[in-house]
Amino acid sequence: MSETAAASAEMHHSSTGLPSRKLLMWAFIGSECMLFGSLIITYLVYRGRSIVGPYPDELLNIPFITVTTFVLLMSSLTMVLALAAVQRNDMRQGKLWLLMTALLGLVFLSGQVYEFTHFVHEGLGLTTNLFGASFFLLTGTHGAHVFVGVIWLMTLFVLAVSGKLTSENAETVEITGLYWHFVDVVWIVLFTIIYLLV
Amino acid sequence: MRHPWRLLKSALPIFAIVALAGLVSGCGGPYPQSALRPASDFATSLDDLFQGIFFWAVIVFVVVEGALLVAVFRFRDREGKRAAEHVHGNTILEVSWTIAPALILVLIAVPTIRTIWEVDRPTTDPDALLIEAVGHQWWWEFRYPDLGIVTANEIHVPVGRTVDIRLTSADVIHSFWFPRAGGKRDVIPGHETHLWFKMDSVGVFPGQCAEFCGMSHALMKMEMVSESEEAFEAWVALQQKPALGTGDTAAPAEPEEVAEGEDVPEPQADPLDPELRAILNAGNQAFLGSGCIACHRIEGTVAAGVLGPDLTHVGSRRKIVAGILENTPENMARWLQNPSAVKPGSLMPTMPLDEDTIRTLVAYLESLK
């Protein structure tokens, strides 16, 4: 995970003083904002345009999702703790918090799987109506991002366990964190738009 | 070193080509479908606007291309020419060539916005004639809801009267365009769009679909007949009648069994001559027997299909097959033999019709004036 061009780095680490990989992640997040923005626009355009049920107000379980939202928010906190631990080379804590972050992400994903299954039981499939299609696509895309994040965190955890992750790789953990926090922030927006503005 | 004029000479062919292109393009004609020959209030507004913008475009073209040419010829490297001075910019110049185009754009924007607000709002004319146009792959259905008329690919409008066209689509997106009547308006499934105009001259105007809509998009044409109020009324009266051979031209009823002693009713005379009656009867049979009725409607008969064009007065139309063929018996026969050969991808299937049936059907359809 050391994509930074060594050759270039050899000449001058960076013109801005920022690591190139971090800039890459920021630019990628900019692009992702447009991706989620377009999906959110699609969801909003189709709000209230389903011509058959079930409709959102019959299905959305706000208390349940509030809990999983809280879990995901907590994972941002553990992510911060993980980075701080790795930066001070406290790999025991670092491992713990990386694992915790991944597990909290998994809990959130399980919540989503439960919610999807519940919706399907209630008669809302992907093709049932526009709400189903735009809801599953939007939250599913977010869920896929969480899933990628969990795999990424697990990989870092395995590396840490095998001793290959040390404070020298703090930058890698920091970039993982950037991604993870971004995915969390997107969820706050989705939670507001899908569940609170129902 | 080359003389600058040599470059000018070598640049001549390009000017010659542009001039030639303009010349050849300008003549020819008569361009029956040209947006540059407006024949309605709508088309005239757009053309006036276009001419105004074109005027400014020509001025900008001459000034900027002129400046480019002067720069190219005047500042060529020559022997003894002193080295270029390294000038980095000039703020006053920058400001002026920002403001000058902005001013020209204002001069374009003002009439643009005025025209937008003139043509993009619903018509306020209370006497407007409402016509519904429905786009189909690849033909046009026209309905006059207030007059009870349904026809296809040919629209009749009274000159000097506002026509309000309500556009919907039966399948994919199309675009309604009679260039001489004005700009185009997309015909969108799930949406209703509008267009209105008032023709200011009499004539037949071609139009066609302007949004790519599949295989035979290029063959989705139509015609507008702009005519005097009297001619229009006559056309309306004709179209409102049920199909020939039905209604008041229906065959007289067979005399019923009459009881003994009653007066035998006078047998009614057939309003049509026997030859035409025979054509209609045979055609009607063939029309029923060949499956045509699954998609086509003929008012007054059992044919009530809605997928294809209404054929009640198909014989009265100038053209057939979405305006690409003259309405002649030969063309009609060609179409019936193999629709996909005339209009590739056509939804009308090739029916297994023998020569005789085709002849009967053609005679029948052509008689439906």
Added chain:
Amino acid sequence: MSVSQASHDSAGTTAVHEGTYSGGLWSWVTTVDHKRIGIMYAVFAFFFFLVGGLEALLIRIQLGSPESTLIDPDLYNQLFTMHGTTMVFLAVMPLSAAFFNFLVPLQIGARDVAFPRLNAFSLWVFVFGALFLNSSFLFGGAPDAGWFGYANLTSTQYSPGVRIDFWVLGLQILGVSSIAAALNFIVTIINLRAPGMSLMRMPLFTWMTFVTSFLLILAFPAITVGLVLLMFDRTFGTSFFNPAAGGDVLLWQHLFWIFGHPEVYILLLPGLGIVSEVIPTFSRKPLFGYPFVVYSGILIAFLGFGVWAHHMFAVGLGPIGNTVFSATTMLIAIPTGVKIFNWIATMWGGSLRFKMPLYFAVGFIAMFIIGGLSGVMHSSAAADLQQTDSYFVVAHIHYVLFGGVIFALFSGIYYWFPKITGKMLSEGIGKAHFWLMIISFNLTFFPQHYLGMHGMPRRTFTYQEGLGFEAMNLMSTIGSLVLGFSILIFLWNVFHSLRKGESAGPDPWGGATLEWAIDSPPPHYNFRVEPTVHSRDPLWAEGGLDVDVNDPTAPEPHMPSPSLWPCILAFGLVLAAIGAVAKTLLVVLLGAGVVVVAIYGWAFQPLER
């Protein structure tokens, strides 16, 4: 000029330079060198430019006479769809990417891009994606719903079969390539500039690459979402674009054009950058109004996101929408004009050397003005009701994209060919190419303005006799054939010059930017010693560069090792797409498996071995 030629004195270093392109096929497949990647981009893009051109010629031959039956509508619709798709995604964008790759690191004084393997990945995704898209011709036909693919014509109801599936997946794959490349160039330009090269000292081409890269990462997600919605409709039976179930077909148009209009500037801005490099060099005078040219490029890109609905003036947006989008569209004319005026002002008072790059640059300006002016005509929503979807628009886009972009790209090819290959292109053959191309270009496209105004809709496989379209169409067809021939002359020039061309030396034109300080072709590490930049035109400064960037006594820099993982990863993506088109879950999973393995292989392979 203090640029030392010393490197040629040592046989050893010269061998290294020749080694820039040596090595077998395998060394090209696994390369991570931005120069080799740039060359491969150029070769593949030019190949697809020829394919797209051939499609255009078939289209023109069909339209040469009224009611022609040479090409049936089914094939015609595939041809015009693939012509547009190919030229936009497989020819012009990758040709620009070829220039980005080869030049940006050289212009900013770097040894490579920030992420060399990601760069190789972008290339291979483009190559495999392009082949995937074109393979559709062999499997049931190519996409045939237009390069804009308006819903609901693209639904399974109106477009059964796999044609549209190829298009949907192909464009998503190409989007991955573009976004990956753009991210790379953003970071490269932000972070790998030589000391002293502040943003406002960057060469204009690098600037426009920078702006274009932002457009790419911000515009592509919109079409990606549109394509995903369409894919869901086609594959899983959702109703995003099905009006019968409440779906809105106009949502596609909004998503497509929110991408599509910035895409126009993605195609155009690199060309503007090239011309902004060529004109100063051949005027022997710095670019006039540098900051204004830079800011106008940024402004064009920024405004480009606020004008998408001008492609939809005929859908009935209502007077408010049409007014707003007319106004924003007109605004774009201002920064565009500023650029043109600054180029003319750069030539003004200069000492113009008419070499081929300048011929094409001036041809570009002359044609681009015409395209810009017809663009202003479209910006007027009301006037556009007559023009939109007619041949007038076909004329307009070709004046912008061919008269503009292609002329600019040829200017760039003639300008940088010596740097890339070490050989000069022939000026004599070049002149024949230029004059034939500009004359036939006008012969082809100028009459189309009239065709459109006289009522010929675009995307029509034929036209009836009697509408007055015959003469102009014939003229256009003749022009297009000559235009095709002029491209062959260019190819001859390339082959001729590669074998017999004059040797170029490091700086054949007296350029001002860093790439001219090193050998042609550059050694694989570009700069042996890192340059320091003190001005916008470092090689024109008094005394030139203050270090010898080619100093053979300096230690030879270590460069990243070749890697096959980017190519494997790209292959995995396309394999998954093949599975999706073939509706074979197993192949999709296999492709996904390859992707996962390749990501891990890549991540754990050290950059240098």
